[in-house]
Amino acid sequence: MFNKPRPSPAAMDPGTAVRATGLSAGYAGHPVLHQLNFDIPALAVTALVGPNGSGKSTLLGALAGVIRPTAGALHRAGNRPPAFVPQRGAVGDALPLTVRQTVEMGRWSDRGPWRRLTRRDRAAVDTAMDRLGVTGLATRQLGELSGGQRQRVLIAQGLAQESELVLLDEPTTGLDPGARERTAALLAGLAADGVTVVHATHDLESARSADFCIALREGRLAGNGRPERVLTPSTLAGLGQPA
Numbered sequence: 001m002f003n004k005p006r007p008s009p010a011a012m013d014p015g016t017a018v019r020a021t022g023l024s025a026g027y028a029g030h031p032v033l034h035q036l037n038f039d040i041p042a043l044a045v046t047a048l049v050g051p052n053g054s055g056k057s058t059l060l061g062a063l064a065g066v067i068r069p070t071a072g073a074l075h076r077a078g079n080r081p082p083a084f085v086p087q088r089g090a091v092g093d094a095l096p097l098t099v100r101q102t103v104e105m106g107r108w109s110d111r112g113p114w115r116r117l118t119r120r121d122r123a124a125v126d127t128a129m130d131r132l133g134v135t136g137l138a139t140r141q142l143g144e145l146s147g148g149q150r151q152r153v154l155i156a157q158g159l160a161q162e163s164e165l166v167l168l169d170e171p172t173t174g175l176d177p178g179a180r181e182r183t184a185a186l187l188a189g190l191a192a193d194g195v196t197v198v199h200a201t202h203d204l205e206s207a208r209s210a211d212f213c214i215a216l217r218e219g220r221l222a223g224n225g226r227p228e229r230v231l232t233p234s235t236l237a238g239l240g241q242p243a
């Protein structure tokens, strides 16, 4: 958990959204992340890269506050809990939910499930749907949308939470190149609008278009910094990925 949600300015400068110091985390009997030290810049897009099983989703879980550090600490700026946008495939096709109902679920952490939405909630939902261009899909069933449309609905659900930090698990996986590019541009737009964005990705192009990059290998930090400094042929070879 974030043991110091509001660090003193001396500990973290205003340009930093999250700081990990000696962070270790994992599952019962299965340590995954080992002694990670990094800063995530505020109001920027950060890509988490690394091979299958390197710990990207586990790190997202730790950033979301659902996986507790077993050692070290995560310090986060801001007061609202982070928003987590799950992998598209993790959301059942058969769920009988409209697009609007799906985005409204983003207000549950404030409102509790099944409570009437306030005018303020509805305004947050309207703004998020408009921002993601899904207002025209409001009454459609989630299961009948294209992959790219469904991804935008899930991002709108995250945005409706009005968090300062939005975490996304592989938002471009399974999308065609055009939709991948549009999603990367969308994430950059969210950061420009005042949100810190962190996404796990296998897509080197979207990692290259991020502002910052954190590379993991077997749960350890293999590099962090500007993508052009991290995604070098030698680091990528170490991650077992073609340049």
Ligand SMILES: Nc1ncnc2c1ncn2[C@@H]1O[C@H](COP(=O)(O)OP(=O)(O)OP(=O)(O)O)[C@@H](O)[C@H]1O
Pocket (backbone or CB within 6 Å): 027, 028, 030, 032, 050, 051, 052, 053, 054, 055, 056, 057, 058, 059, 200
């Ligand atoms: N719920 C869980 N319980 C136990 N071990 C888990 C759990 N989830 C993941 N793991 C293990 O933790 C390690 C890291 O998995 P994680 O999903 O964080 O990696 P990843 O980099 O996101 O992988 P991928 O790119 O395949 O999604 C793996 O060895 C995985 O088997």
